[in-house]
Amino acid sequence: xxxxxxxxxxxxxxxxxxxxxxxxxxxxxxxxxxxxxxxxxxxxxxxxxxxxxxxxxxxxxxxxxxxxxxxxxxxxxxxxxxxxxxxxxxxxxxxxxxxxxxxxxxxxxxxxxxxxxxxxxxxxxxxxxxxxxxxxxxxxxxxxxxxxxxxxxxxxxxxxxxxxxxxxxxxxxxxxxxxxxxxxxxxxxxxxxxxxxxxxxxxxxxxxxxxxxxxxxxxxxxxxxxxxxxxxxxxxxxxxxxxxxxxxxxxxxxxxxxxxxxxxxxxxxxxxxxxxxxxxxxxxxxxxxxxxxxxxxxxxxxxxxxxxxxxxxxxxxxxxxxxxxxxxxxxxxxxxxxxxxxxxxxxxxxxxxxxxxxxxxxxxxxxxxxxxxxxxxxxxxxxxxxxxxxxxxxxxxxxxxxxxxxxxxxxxxxxxxxxxxxxxxxxxxxxxxxxxxxxxxxxxxxxxxxxxxxxxxxxxxxxxxxxxxxxxxxxxxxxxxxxxxxxxxxxxxxxxxxxxxxxxxxxxxxxxxxxxxxxxxxxxxxxxxxxxxxx
Numbered sequence: 001x002x003x004x005x006x007x008x009x010x011x012x013x014x015x016x017x018x019x020x021x022x023x024x025x026x027x028x029x030x031x032x033x034x035x036x037x038x039x040x041x042x043x044x045x046x047x048x049x050x051x052x053x054x055x056x057x058x059x060x061x062x063x064x065x066x067x068x069x070x071x072x073x074x075x076x077x078x079x080x081x082x083x084x085x086x087x088x089x090x091x092x093x094x095x096x097x098x099x100x101x102x103x104x105x106x107x108x109x110x111x112x113x114x115x116x117x118x119x120x121x122x123x124x125x126x127x128x129x130x131x132x133x134x135x136x137x138x139x140x141x142x143x144x145x146x147x148x149x150x151x152x153x154x155x156x157x158x159x160x161x162x163x164x165x166x167x168x169x170x171x172x173x174x175x176x177x178x179x180x181x182x183x184x185x186x187x188x189x190x191x192x193x194x195x196x197x198x199x200x201x202x203x204x205x206x207x208x209x210x211x212x213x214x215x216x217x218x219x220x221x222x223x224x225x226x227x228x229x230x231x232x233x234x235x236x237x238x239x240x241x242x243x244x245x246x247x248x249x250x251x252x253x254x255x256x257x258x259x260x261x262x263x264x265x266x267x268x269x270x271x272x273x274x275x276x277x278x279x280x281x282x283x284x285x286x287x288x289x290x291x292x293x294x295x296x297x298x299x300x301x302x303x304x305x306x307x308x309x310x311x312x313x314x315x316x317x318x319x320x321x322x323x324x325x326x327x328x329x330x331x332x333x334x335x336x337x338x339x340x341x342x343x344x345x346x347x348x349x350x351x352x353x354x355x356x357x358x359x360x361x362x363x364x365x366x367x368x369x370x371x372x373x374x375x376x377x378x379x380x381x382x383x384x385x386x387x388x389x390x391x392x393x394x395x396x397x398x399x400x401x402x403x404x405x406x407x408x409x410x411x412x413x414x415x416x417x418x419x420x421x422x423x424x425x426x427x428x429x430x431x432x433x434x435x436x437x438x439x440x441x442x443x444x445x446x447x448x449x450x451x452x453x454x455x456x457x458x459x460x461x462x463x464x465x466x467x468x469x470x471x472x473x474x475x476x477x478x479x480x481x482x483x484x485x486x487x488x489x490x491x492x493x494x495x496x497x498x499x500x501x502x503x504x505x506x507x508x509x510x511x512x513x514x515x516x517x518x519x520x521x522x523x524x525x526x527x528x529x530x531x532x533x534x535x
Contacts, residue, residue, distance in 0.1 A: 005257060006447045013450035014438045016457055017478075021431040024377030028322075029424040034417035043469030058435035066494035070172070077175040081158070084186045088151055097192040098143060104390075107146055107194055109133045112296050120299040126290055127239035128196055133295060151191040153202050156208050158182055160205040162477060169444055171485055177483025183426055184475050186381050191411055193389050196241040197472050203236035204244050205476070207519040211251060228272035231278035239286060243459050244473045250451040252457045254444065269393070301341060308336045308350035312464040320366035325372035327466035359395055369461055376471050377459050380427025381420045383411075383469045426533055434478050453477040 032040065053061075069076065100105060105118050106129050119126055119469055132146075139145050161181055166174035184190075217223045230248075237244050243501035258264045290298065312332050316325035335352060339345040357365050383389040393410040396402035407413035438450060454476035465471075 006192045006442055009447045009451050010438045013455050014435055016454060017431055017434050020377035022372040023073035024428055024431060027378050027424060029306050029379055035148060036415055036418045039418045047526050057146055062493060063495045066490050070490050070494055073172060079177055084182050085206045088186055091189055092147060092418045094402050095189055095409055096394040097191055100390045100392055103193050103195040106445055107132050109136050116297045119301040121304055121453055123303045131472040146194040147191050150194045150198055155197055157201045157205055160209060164205055164209045165480055172487045173483045180430055180479040181476055184380060184382060190382060194506045197469060200216060200237050200241040200244045200473060203233040203511050207233035207237060208247055212317050220270055223267060223270050224274050227274045228278045232282055235279055241473060244380060246455040247336050247452040249455055250448050254448055283306055286401050298393045303342060305346040308465045309347040310462060311353045312351040314460055316368060319370055321371050325375050325466045326464060328464060335520055373461060373465055379468055381423045381468060382472050418447060422425055430482040434481035436488060437481040437485035
């Protein structure tokens with residue numbers, strides 16, 4: 001890849017994440033006024049211990065700690081994975097949250113008339129409804145069954161993500177990246193909401209895995225099959241959540257940039273036809289199914305146009321950071337639905353968007369989108385800033401053990417601010433380590449991840465979003481960068497002692513064999529070897 005394009009992509013990623021970091025450090029979640037007494041005391045003890053360690057501990061002490069982490073990274077990961085599994089099973093027996101709004105509508109498949117009205121307007125959720133419909137037909141309806149189903153999707157996605165990150169950056173990065181991902185996907189109780197936020201990540205990760213296989217493949221038949229597999233799962237992810245496929249868009253853009261490379265050009269020629277055919281076939285088959293099914297009546301003339309989501313993305317008060325920005329609102333929806341056909345709807349939405357932007361003027365419009373960007377990125381607490389996780393909570397009897405646990409996780413619980421505070425601290429660490437990765441690891445693979453993230457953030461800025469719940473579909477990209485940054489820091493802080501351990505080559509997380517074997521690098525190595533012999 002052209003080094004200037006690579007540097008530009010990484011630099012854009014650094015700036016955007018740095019702005020998110022600034023917003024995260026200003027977040028009200030870090031205020032101490034609502035934290036529990038136990039957490040305040042623990043923080044004070046931690047500060048004292050840290051001061052003593054920095055003041056009196058030797059450098060070798062810290063090197064041994066980080067070397068231990070590096071040497072036992074595999075055991076640390078699997079230990080944490082097993083803990084998360086037990087942790088989620090435990091939460092399932094305690095937490096009782098009933099989905100609201102879209103998630104509720106789409107799991108109550110027995111209300112066919114209500115679902116039909118909903119899908120006529122929100123056609124982007126057609127695929128999700130049919131998944132839920134056949135799930136209920138096979139297993140029957142209960143909130144617990146949907147929680148288990150959602151949890152299985154999340155854990156399978158986690159294992160696939162481990163494999164994907166290993167293919168991209170090696171074992172070390174895969175362990176740290178996946179631990180980071182589990183902190184958002186499992187430690188926070190997202191399994192309570194059976195919606196596209198979590199459903200889309202499994203086919204998305206499978207698609208990315210097949211893409212990595214496709215890139216590494218040298219056999220034509222294997223290349224074709226991996227291309228078909230990647231496209232099929234990509235189409236499923238698209239049907240669940242169209243905005244989730246920024247990774248493949250980034251791949252295509254970088255392929256176009258590198259078409260002068262003979263190997264890239266040859267693989268593109270071989271894999272492109274099956275890719276296009278599989279995409280057309282998969283999407284056409286589903287559309288044909290929807291048109292001919294008799295389960296629910298969908299009136300396509302009522303469908304919301306894309307311009308409507310741009311209009312909603314511009315809604316909000318730029319002078320109030322804590323108010324909603326770029327979210328669903330009844331006023332915009334009513335204006336759009338007042339038009340009879342999709343063309344008129346689009347025209348009306350564009351007119352309202354232009355009017356709203358003109359009324360704000362340039363400076364206030366820029367200010368609005370900065371406020372919206374902060375609401376999307378300034379916290380790692382999924383669901384914060386908007387309407388939470390779309391749940392209605394049921395508390396157990398006061399004073400009971402279950403009630404005490406519920407106070408930690410329910411959004412209006414007394415201990416929830418303390419839980420949010422800890423999540424926010426981890427979010428700060430994630431952002432800082434991501435910046436480190438983008439600054440020090442300027443490879444083409446990092447550029448793909450960075451470009452995917454930049455594309456996702458731009459999408460959320462333009463279209464309906466306005467909360468961290470929408471950010472979850474791109475969290476894995478930040479986790480990849482975070483794992484890369486953490487691995488880099490641990491190797492540096494451990495004095496690179498562990499990079500020589502058996503089965504792990506130095507700088508494994510780069511996985512840049514081509515770069516290391518380039519003629520210029522080889523000439524430098526030969527020069528150094530000659531100098532050593534002469535001495």
